[in-house]
Each structure stands twice: as structure tokens, then as C-alpha cells.
Amino acid sequence: MEIKTGDKKALGLLVNKHKKTAFRIALGLVGNKDDAYDISQEAFLRVYRSANTYDTDQPFLPWFYRIISNLSKTWLVKRSKRENKMVDVDDASYLLIDSSNPEDAMVKKETAAYVRNALLKLDYEDREIITLQHFRNMSYDEIADLLEISKGTVMSRLYYARKKLADIMRSYYEQG
Amino acid sequence: MNLKEMTGIMTYADLPDEVWENYWQSMYKKLERGFGWIFFSVGAIALIFYGMFQFLSEIYQNPTIPIFIKIATAVLILGAIILLVSFSRERLFAYKRDRYKEVKK
Numbered sequence: 001m002e003i004k005t006g007d008k009k010a011l012g013l014l015v016n017k018h019k020k021t022a023f024r025i026a027l028g029l030v031g032n033k034d035d036a037y038d039i040s041q042e043a044f045l046r047v048y049r050s051a052n053t054y055d056t057d058q059p060f061l062p063w064f065y066r067i068i069s070n071l072s073k074t075w076l077v078k079r080s081k082r083e084n085k086m087v088d089v090d091d092a093s094y095l096l097i098d099s100s101n102p103e104d105a106m107v108k109k110e111t112a113a114y115v116r117n118a119l120l121k122l123d124y125e126d127r128e129i130i131t132l133q134h135f136r137n138m139s140y141d142e143i144a145d146l147l148e149i150s151k152g153t154v155m156s157r158l159y160y161a162r163k164k165l166a167d168i169m170r171s172y173y174e175q176g
Numbered sequence: 177m178n179l180k181e182m183t184g185i186m187t188y189a190d191l192p193d194e195v196w197e198n199y200w201q202s203m204y205k206k207l208e209r210g211f212g213w214i215f216f217s218v219g220a221i222a223l224i225f226y227g228m229f230q231f232l233s234e235i236y237q238n239p240t241i242p243i244f245i246k247i248a249t250a251v252l253i254l255g256a257i258i259l260l261v262s263f264s265r266e267r268l269f270a271y272k273r274d275r276y277k278e279v280k281k
Contacts, residue, residue: 112185
């Protein structure tokens, strides 16, 4: 990893390779495009500054994911202190629906809005696990490796996170 | 519609192409400015300490400066130290009770 020697070209290559992944990870965690953009850039700057602490024998992505996740948590804490709410639910444009089929586009659109808002109401850890499994389509094993937890813990966390999401969604439907 | 079906029709919003094209440039500016601020701060701190040292040397070594200026300067420094200790203690107190202190800043 040439970045360890302060090579900015190497950083540029790394950024070009992973910038969209970084943005999408952050977007799933904070639910806001502007914040996700800033977090992804800050994550690369952290990689550059703390490249010496990176063990090159280990895969890059889990280490990078932890940086993005820590930054996202900090961002959310700061935002909740500033705005007195966990996330900005009004900014619901971070998840889009596939509207290729116009017949049921309205139903899909409404459902998508419920899912978006429900996701943003989940605790950070619950949103994280749902995002990884359902939006990044990662397997249990991949999530376990990424979060450095056992496969059983992944399954259990997913079970409870889905349950909470379903409860929130149910309350939305009941309210109409 | 179950959760898998719902999430299956959803994708993340993307950014316009020009934002991605300028991504590295925008980041490089932040990197550059970060270094700029570090050098600026180190230089400023060094100059401030040097200036303070020179100022105090002048005040206390120059016999023509009135005694009340020397006393006022000593009181000013004492006040600054008390304030610094007080703020530091408050920050430490808040840190010990911070629920999110495990979150890296």
C-alpha cells in the first residue's frame, strides 16, 4: 500500500476505485446525500492519515468500512444534538424505487416512502445490518467478516432489526 | 409485499456525473487545506509562545516598568490559568459521562 509512504497518486487511485462504494455505504448509514458525500471524502482522508496503522495482510474493505461507520456514527450524534432528532426524515430522497413498471408505480412509490422513513427511524445498528443485507445484498458470512461478529450474531441482529422495521411499518399503515 | 420484495425494488440515489468527476479534485483541496492548517497552527503556536516569553521577559526584567503593570500582568496570567483549569475540568467531567465516547471523533 503505497499510501503509507504519503503517495498522493496512490491515494487518487484508491479514491477512484472505491469512491462510489464509500458514498453508498455512508448513504445507507446516514440517509442524506450531502452528508454521505462529505463522510466518504473524510473517510479517504482518514485512510491517508492513518495508513500506517493499516495491516496490509488484512483485506482493505472491512478496515475502510469501520472508518466510514465510525464517521457516520459521529455525524449522526452531532446531527442529533444539533437538530434534536436522529436523522433528517424530510430528506427522503436517498433511496429510489425502480419505476420501470408504471402499472404499480404508485403503490411501489408509497411503499418505498414507508420503508425509507422506517429505516431512518431504526437505531444505528439495526439500520446498518438491514442496509448491508437488503441494500448491499451481502451474505451472512460477508456481513460477519465486515462487522467482525459471528454469523449467529448477524442472524440474530437481522431478526430483531427486521422485527423492529416491521413494527414501524405496521404503525405507518395503521395510521394510514 | 414482504421486506425482500420491497427492498428489491429500491436503489440508492446517485450523484450527478460531474460531481463524481470532480470528487478527487474536491478531496485534494481538503487534503491540501488540512496540511495548510496544520502548518499554520504549528507556526502560530510557536510565535505566540515566543511573543509571550519576550513580553514577560521585558515586563519583569525592565526596572522602568511600573510595579502595578507587573502585578496586573501576574493577575492576568493567574486568571487565565484558573480559566484554563476550570474549562479543562469541565470538559473532563463531560467526557466521563459521554455516552458516545466510544465513537471515534
